[in-house]
Amino acid sequence: MSPLPVTIDVVSDVVCPWCYVGRARLMKALAAVPEIAVELRWRPFQLDPTIPPEGKDRQTYLMDKFGDEERIHQMHAQIDELGRAEGIDFAFDAIRTSPNTLNAHRVIRWAATAEPGVQDKLVGRLFALYFEEGANIGDPAVLIQAARDAGMDAAVVETLLATDADRAEVEQEIATAQQMGVTGVPCFLLEGRYAVMGAQEADTLADAIRQVAQAKAEGALDSSQA
Structure with missing residues (x-):
């Protein structure tokens, strides 16, 4: 080494399909x-920080954003093909909710303080939950279970999620990335x-x-x- x-x-x-492929x-x-x-x-x-905490209906959100079902279908078909080449089985039709991902990013931030590899494992699990299982990764219960699956202390995550812990820090990190271009x-x-x-x-x-x-x-x- x-x-x-x-x-x-x-x-x-974690709601960016290109990031999952990446x-x-x-x-x-x-x-x-x-x-x-x-x-x-x-x-x-955050691709869209304006999504409310409870999320939005996925189909409504896509139509509001792209305005054309055929265009949406073509985009999904393109990503489907790329995903298969990388071992990803995208299931876009299973997704019911477009979530706000701020809380997901808070949990990812906390995972960085766990054992080596836990943060990446959590990120991979969140990608799979959303894109392959259609789970609502804005739901605290889903995030807590994902944290448990990745090897984090789920009780600690549950306690922290109920507070504003690291919310401002995550928002600042996002702002810094934007300032960097x-x-x-x-x-x-x-x-x-x-x-x-x-x-x-x-x-x-x-x-x-x-x-x-x-x-x-x-x-x-x-x-x-x-």
Whole structure:
């Protein structure tokens, strides 16, 4: 393993299908560079923070946003195909509610303080719940169970969710990402300065990781401008 791990901050939203595809490709990229130690951190973004806490009817929301059932069908068909190639079985018809994801991001934030790998496991579980099982990931009960599945202390999560704990901090993180120029997700930020935008192919991500790891090992990152 590399003595100098590469940090990857993934800015994403758990209701973004491209982010789910991006995570699958990132996992392939990491498998392709086993010699490089990677510290993976998931960062929040909200595609639509205006959705109320209780969520919106999914079909109504999509029609209000895109206005055309055929256009919606075509978008879903395109993502379906990409998902299958990455081992994802999108079930868009099963989704009944478009949720507000702020609480999901709060739980993801708390997962970062758990054992290594728990945060990524939670993110993967939330993606699967929403896109493959049609679960409402704005529902506190769903979030608590997802936290339990990922290995978190569900009782602590339940207690914190009932408060405003870390709400302002998550909102500030989202604002910071926007100020940095992140307008779409996923965004893979390597060592806090090199951004790979969009659900890039695994080979592209792996190459970026290798290049940054080499630059870090050579000390080039220390003298370069962020």
